[in-house]
Amino acid sequence: MLVLGIESSCDETGLALYDTERGLLAHALHSQIAMHREYGGVVPELASRDHIRRVLPLLSEVMAEAQVQSPAIDAIAFTQGPGLAGALLVGAGVANALALAWNKPVIGIHHLEGHLLSPLLADAPPAFPFVALLVSGGHTQLMRVTDVGVYETLGETLDDAAGEAFDKTAKLLGLDYPGGPAVSRLAELGTPGAIVLPRPMLHSGDLDFSFSGLKTAVLTQVRKLGSTVGEKAKADLARGFVDAAVEVLVSKSIAALKQAGLERLVVAGGVGANRQLREGLNAAAKKRRFSVHYPDLALCTDNGAMIALAGALRLARWPDQASHDYGFTVKPRWDLTTLAQ
Numbered sequence: 362m363l364v365l366g367i368e369s370s371c372d373e374t375g376l377a378l379y380d381t382e383r384g385l386l387a388h389a390l391h392s393q394i395a396m397h398r399e400y401g402g403v404v405p406e407l408a409s410r411d412h413i414r415r416v417l418p419l420l421s422e423v424m425a426e427a428q429v430q431s432p433a434i435d436a437i438a439f440t441q442g443p444g445l446a447g448a449l450l451v452g453a454g455v456a457n458a459l460a461l462a463w464n465k466p467v468i469g470i471h472h473l474e475g476h477l478l479s480p481l482l483a484d485a486p487p488a489f490p491f492v493a494l495l496v497s498g499g500h501t502q503l504m505r506v507t508d509v510g511v512y513e514t515l516g517e518t519l520d521d522a523a524g525e526a527f528d529k530t531a532k533l534l535g536l537d538y539p540g541g542p543a544v545s546r547l548a549e550l551g552t553p554g555a556i557v558l559p560r561p562m563l564h565s566g567d568l569d570f571s572f573s574g575l576k577t578a579v580l581t582q583v584r585k586l587g588s589t590v591g592e593k594a595k596a597d598l599a600r601g602f603v604d605a606a607v608e609v610l611v612s613k614s615i616a617a618l619k620q621a622g623l624e625r626l627v628v629a630g631g632v633g634a635n636r637q638l639r640e641g642l643n644a645a646a647k648k649r650r651f652s653v654h655y656p657d658l659a660l661c662t663d664n665g666a667m668i669a670l671a672g673a674l675r676l677a678r679w680p681d682q683a684s685h686d687y688g689f690t691v692k693p694r695w696d697l698t699t700l701a702q
């Protein structure tokens with residue numbers, strides 16, 4: 362089955378063609394980071410307009426790269442939510458218009474299900490069941506993934522998402538948006554232990570997270586250091602922040618594996634690209650004998666490949682989820698545990 366995937370939930374337009382026999386045939390992405398940078402964050406209206414500009418050229422690109430013509434496509438999958446309503450509407454509108462014009466079935470996909478399943482695109486994919494650590498700009502969750510569509514929340518953030526904490530810390534340190542990679546790079550120059558920040562909820566006894574206190578701790582340190590803060594102090598602070606965030610994420614992931622009685626951990630979402638987090642999880646996996654799986658770095662952040670894959674897996678199992686009714690809705694808020702099976 363050949364599925365076209367369209368992702369447009371936030372600031373990346375992603376298109377991909379995934380074939381259940383041959384794997385990922387092509388994927389193309391346009392990131393709006395440069396456009397939003399001068400505003401210090403995503404401007405929803407600009408995001409929607411840019412998706413409109415990019416989506417069809419990217420479609421031509423993936424079809425040319427895969428040497429695929431529309432008759433060969435079996436279904437179209439699009440991100441139906443959660444995300445920015447206007448941005449989602451672009452992908453949903455284009456997916457349904459193409460499906461109507463080409464007489465193909467269409468399926469709406471939950472963005473986080475795409476992230477959760479994205480490690481299955483790797484050369485050595487993990488088997489079900491596994492624990493997934495979902496760490497993105499909008500979400501921080503530990504899930505038990507029993508099978509496609511069977512997801513149980515083990516723990517989640519009570520306030521800021523991990524990516525949001527990286528982004529806000531970056532802002533406080535005067536780094537560019539999006540802050541995750543910039544904070545990570547700066548932390549490499551900092552001295553471990555020079556500034557020690559709190560590890561929120563490390564010993565809470567459950568699998569929930571809280572990152573807003575950590576962000577406030579960064580703010581307090583920035584104020585303490587004053588306006589003349591030097592590069593070294595900034596790097597030490599970035600290091601303190603990253604070490605605290607990583608320790609909490611690693612420790613709760615270990616606890617989640619224990620609670621679920623599983624030995625496979627999958628990491629997904631933008632923060633899954635973080636070098637220090639990967640180092641921390643790899644070290645823990647070696648010590649405690651569990652395996653840890655990551656999507657390719659290029660597929661950690663938002664992309665169309667994970668949406669095409671999720672669509673293909675769903676349609677293979679539940680062919681009746683294919684819709685030929687091209688009146689569409691989007692779901693800016695959508696709980697992952699309520700998905701249809």
Ligand code: KG4
Pocket residue numbers: 371496497498499500523524525527528539540541542545630631632633634635636661662663
């Ligand atoms: O999954 P994603 O692309 O979009 C959402 O669905 O939110 O995640 C974006 C988030 C941003 O907060 C960004 O700062 C963070 O992932 N991020 C990182 C890194 N790369 C992206 N955070 C830490 N280290 C990175 N290398």
Ligand code: ZN
Pocket residue numbers: 472476497498630631662663
């Ligand atoms: Zn995402």
